[in-house]
Amino acid sequence: MLKLFTKINxxxxxxxxxxxxxxxxxxxxxxxxxxxxxxxxxxxDAVIAWALKPYMDxxxxxxxxxxxxxxxxxxxxxxxxxxxxFTASYMNSWVGNRIAGDxxxxxxxxxxxxxxxxxxxxxxxxxxMRFNKDVDAACSGLLSNLKQFTTRFFSSVSLVIVLFYNxxxxxxxxxxxxxxxxYPLTRVRSRIKDINQKTVFTNAEVVTHYNEAFGGxxxxxxxxxxxxxxQNFDNTLKxxxxxxxxxxxxxxMLSPLMHFMVSLGIALVIWYGSYLIISxxxxxxxxxxxxxxxxxxxxxxxxxxxxFNNVQIAFMAMERVFELLHMTPKIFDKDNAKEISEIKDVxxxxxxxxxxxxxxxxxxxxxxxxxxGETVALVGNSGGGKTTLVNLLPRxxxxxxxxxxxxxxxxxxxxxxxxxxxxSVVFQDNFLFDGTIRENIMLGNMSASEDDLQxxxxxxxxxxxxxxxxKGLDTPIGERGVLLSGGQKQRVAxxxxxxxxxxxxxxxxxxxxLDNQSEAVVQKAIDNLMKDRTVIVIAHRLSTVRHADKIxxxxxxxxxxxxxxxxxxxxxxxxxxxxxxxxLK
Ligand SMILES: Nc1ncnc2c1ncn2[C@@H]1O[C@H](COP(=O)(O)OP(=O)(O)O)[C@@H](O)[C@H]1O
Ligand SMILES: [Mg+2]
Numbered sequence: 001m002l003k004l005f006t007k008i009n010x011x012x013x014x015x016x017x018x019x020x021x022x023x024x025x026x027x028x029x030x031x032x033x034x035x036x037x038x039x040x041x042x043x044x045d046a047v048i049a050w051a052l053k054p055y056m057d058x059x060x061x062x063x064x065x066x067x068x069x070x071x072x073x074x075x076x077x078x079x080x081x082x083x084x085x086f087t088a089s090y091m092n093s094w095v096g097n098r099i100a101g102d103x104x105x106x107x108x109x110x111x112x113x114x115x116x117x118x119x120x121x122x123x124x125x126x127x128x129m130r131f132n133k134d135v136d137a138a139c140s141g142l143l144s145n146l147k148q149f150t151t152r153f154f155s156s157v158s159l160v161i162v163l164f165y166n167x168x169x170x171x172x173x174x175x176x177x178x179x180x181x182x183y184p185l186t187r188v189r190s191r192i193k194d195i196n197q198k199t200v201f202t203n204a205e206v207v208t209h210y211n212e213a214f215g216g217x218x219x220x221x222x223x224x225x226x227x228x229x230x231q232n233f234d235n236t237l238k239x240x241x242x243x244x245x246x247x248x249x250x251x252x253m254l255s256p257l258m259h260f261m262v263s264l265g266i267a268l269v270i271w272y273g274s275y276l277i278i279s280x281x282x283x284x285x286x287x288x289x290x291x292x293x294x295x296x297x298x299x300x301x302x303x304x305x306x307x308f309n310n311v312q313i314a315f316m317a318m319e320r321v322f323e324l325l326h327m328t329p330k331i332f333d334k335d336n337a338k339e340i341s342e343i344k345d346v347x348x349x350x351x352x353x354x355x356x357x358x359x360x361x362x363x364x365x366x367x368x369x370x371x372x373g374e375t376v377a378l379v380g381n382s383g384g385g386k387t388t389l390v391n392l393l394p395r396x397x398x399x400x401x402x403x404x405x406x407x408x409x410x411x412x413x414x415x416x417x418x419x420x421x422x423x424s425v426v427f428q429d430n431f432l433f434d435g436t437i438r439e440n441i442m443l444g445n446m447s448a449s450e451d452d453l454q455x456x457x458x459x460x461x462x463x464x465x466x467x468x469x470x471k472g473l474d475t476p477i478g479e480r481g482v483l484l485s486g487g488q489k490q491r492v493a494x495x496x497x498x499x500x501x502x503x504x505x506x507x508x509x510x511x512x513x514l515d516n517q518s519e520a521v522v523q524k525a526i527d528n529l530m531k532d533r534t535v536i537v538i539a540h541r542l543s544t545v546r547h548a549d550k551i552x553x554x555x556x557x558x559x560x561x562x563x564x565x566x567x568x569x570x571x572x573x574x575x576x577x578x579x580x581x582x583x584l585k
Contacts, residue, residue, distance in 0.1 A: 016315055019322050023099050023139075031095045031143070037088035038147055042154030042300070044081045048074055049293035050162045057285030092147050096140030103139060107131045107324060115331040116396045120356070125208030129200055130320060137317035145314055149307040152300035159297040166290040167282045170269050174294060177268065181261035181301060184254055185308050191250045192309070196316045199243045205236045254305040262298050269294060331395050337415040340422060343503050343534060344407050346371050347393070351402035354388060362388050364557045366402070370550075372503075375535040377545035379579060380554035386538045389554065390506045393536070394423045424502040426526070428509040430493035432481030437462070438473040440481070440492055444500035452499055459528040460495035461521050462488075487518025494525045505535045512540040542580050551576065 024031050055070045111131055160178075163171035213220065213229065220229055273290065276282045282290075349368040355361045363385045370376045378386040391397055392404050395411060403410045411419055424444075432440050441456060442448060448456075457463055457473070465488050469475040481489045490510060497505065510526060511519045523544060530537070539545045546565045553561040553568075553575050561568060561576055568576035 016318050016322075020099075020318065023102055024095075026102075027095045027098055030091050034088050034091040034095060034143070034147065035150055037084050037091070038151040039154045041081055041084045041088060042151045042156075043158035044077050045155045045296050045300075046158035046162045046293065047077050049159060049289055049296050050165065051289075052292050053166060053283075053285040053289035055285070056288045057283055088147060088151075089144075092143045093140065096143035099143075100135050100139035103135050103321060103325075104132065107135065107321070110324065110327070113329050113332075114327075115329045116391070117330055118327075123204060123208045124211045125204035125206065126201070128207045129204040130324060133203075134200065134317040134320050137314055138321045139318075142311065142314035142318060145307055145310040149304065149311050152304045152307060155300040156297060156304065159293045159300075162293040163290060163297075166286040166293070167273070167276060169276065169281075170273055170290055173268050173272060174265050174297075177261055177265035178297075178301060181258040181265075182304070184257060185305060188251065188254070188309055189312050189315075192247060192312065193316060195243055195247050195250065196313055197320075199240070199247065200317075200320070202236065202239050202243060206233075206240065209233045209236060251305075251309050254309065255303065258301055258305050259298075262301050266291075266294055266298075331398055331416070333415050333417075334413060338409065338413055339418040340406060340409075340414045341418075343372055343422060346405075346407065347504070347534065348405040348408075349389070349392075349402070350405060352389075352392065352399045352404060353401040354385075354392065354397065354399055356388075356397075362557050363392075366559055368552060368559065368562075370534060370536065372534055373532070374549040375530060375537060375547075376550045376552060377548035378536065378538045378552050378554055379542060379545065379576070380560075381556065384554045385557045386554050387508055390425075390508060390536050390538065393504070393506065394420050394425060422502050423504045423506060424497035424500045424529075425506045425508070426490075426493055426497050426510045426529070428513050430489065430496075432477060432484075432489060432492060434477075434479045436471075436474045436476050437466075437469075437492055440477065441473075441495045441499055444496040444498070448499045452501075456495040456498035460491045460498050460525045462491045462495050464521065465491070485518065487514050487522055490514065490518075490522045491525055494522070494529055498529055503533055505529055505533045507535065507537040507539075509538050509540050511544070542583050553579070 051070050051073055108131065111127065156178075160171065160175060163174055209229075209232065220226065270291070273282070273287050277284060277287050347370040349366045352363060352366040353361060354363040366389060368376070378389065380386060388397070392399055393411070395416060398412065403412070405411065406414070406419075433443065438453070441453060441462075444456070445452070453473075457466070466472050475483075477483050477489075477492070481492065484492065490513075494510075507526060507530075511522050514522055519541075537545060537548065545551060549564065550562060551565055551568055552559055555575065561574055563576075568574050569580060571577060
């Protein structure tokens with residue numbers, strides 16, 4: 001028994017609760033009340049068993065009818081027990097859901113601030129399982145399972161007291177057998193930890209499948225991938241099934257085993273108890289009360305195994321939650337981060353090298369100066385590192401070697417907020433949020449005036465298609481903007497960049513997904529956006545960057561040529577000339 005307690009009270013238990021404490025603290029009163037209520041709820045079982053002794057002895061032996069108080073007592077206690085059980089469940093859910101909500105908010109904040117490396121290496125399913133489901137399992141799950149566990153525990157303890165009250169010899173037998181029944185609990189954790197972990201990750205795969213069926217439905221339809229996707233899904237489900245069965249193999253025997261041990265205890269006690277009665281060492285009342293207590297003990301003990309199991313599973317979820325909470329993004333503000341108020345002079349890449357994967361350089365010794373108000377175009381082979389190069393400026397990733405400087409100061413010394421505030425990025429595929437056109441544009445600058453909005457809409461050529469929409473700016477665009485055409489989405493994104501009014505603009509192949517006609521309008525919108533700003537533009541169509549102040553050819557991670565269009569085209573052997581001529585054909 002002692003060993004059992006030390007095992008249950010092991011470091012995980014204490015450690016987990018200590019970590020959980022800041023989240024429990026705001027609600028500790030109710031949390032404590034919910035746990036304390038489980039004491040009487042559990043203990044009241046014992047009252048019923050205990051009452052049987054006077055009942056039997058007085059009524060059966062002395063043939064006295066002076067025992068009416070006993071049934072009344074039983075009814076009263078059951079009623080109180082019912083009210084307490086309800087209150088405990090209610091408070092438990094209240095506290096559990098509150099805590100889960102608080103933890104989810106913390107985690108959501110964390111999720112958004114994770115660096116691009118994190119998102120590169122995780123899946124949507126993983127995010128849903130670990131940031132959402134694990135929290136439920138950890139918080140509400142833990143409290144409700146803990147409630148069941150403590151109720152059963154206190155019920156067992158009080159019933160054991162009744163056992164001792166009636167006969168210490170019989171009680172001793174019962175307790176020894178019960179301790180044996182509880183022993184397997186000490187090994188639950190190590191038996192299921194690994195399976196539980198795998199189950200969560202496999203369930204994450206299931207969610208990812210759903211997400212892919214949702215996001216990729218057109219590809220699936222056009223390539224007739226139904227069977228293929230079904231097969232993949234089926235394989236994942238099979239693994240979930242296997243893990244589920246493994247879990248049962250390792251834990252399912254627990255309850256039946258305890259059940260068997262308890263029966264064994266009862267058998268022993270009846271056998272020895274009969275002897276004690278015959279030898280007049282205990283009264284019949286003692287014996288009946290004892291057996292009643294033992295039978296009542298039967299239920300909590302055999303299910304304590306399951307609750308304990310669930311508590312352990314909740315703990316594991318909690319550990320995964322804390323693992324996330326302890327993770328720190330690779331990209332974060334320095335303690336004494338500076339605010340950047342404006343860009344005065346120059347953006348400089350100074351001997352910058354970068355790699356996503358250790359040992360596979362993507363950018364090597366990049367040296368580049370971009371003066372305020374200049375437009376610099378990046379061209380070069382696909383996969384050459386252009387996108388990577390511009391991603392270093394808003395610090396989606398940090399350089400491996402060298403530095404990116406703005407006005408001579410390493411951008412890692414600026415606060416992320418102020419740095420990103422100075423940069424608008426328009427990608428090839430811009431994320432639009434579920435909502436209206438107006439809402440999506442206003443995201444660029446929440447405090448923009450109606451005039452600012454109108455100007456942005458005008459300059460980004462959004463007006464052009466607004467007139468066809470019955471609700472105009474207040475037209476909902478669907479999740480990810482699915483209700484708009486590619487060119488319309490791009491213009492909304494450009495309007496969003498407009499209203500942000502950042503001094504630096506990054507354009508990464510903003511028109512390359514579009515047909516010629518929408519490309520022409522979007523290009524006009526882009527030309528507007530570029531006015532009077534410092535611009536880095538990656539263009540797939542070289543004709544659009546002819547007028548750039550500087551054209552930089554990035555091939556295989558290195559800058560191989562740099563100059564104005566006339567300079568570069570002047571050299572008939574330049575890579576730029578070759579690229580340009582290839583496009584003219
Ligand atoms: N998130 C990423 N993780 C790992 N490798 C990446 C990632 N993004 C791009 N790469 C690799 O880095 C190289 C440069 O990619 P990118 O900068 O997108 O090229 P470009 O924009 O010039 O076409 C490519 O080989 C690409 O496969
Ligand atoms: Mg690119």
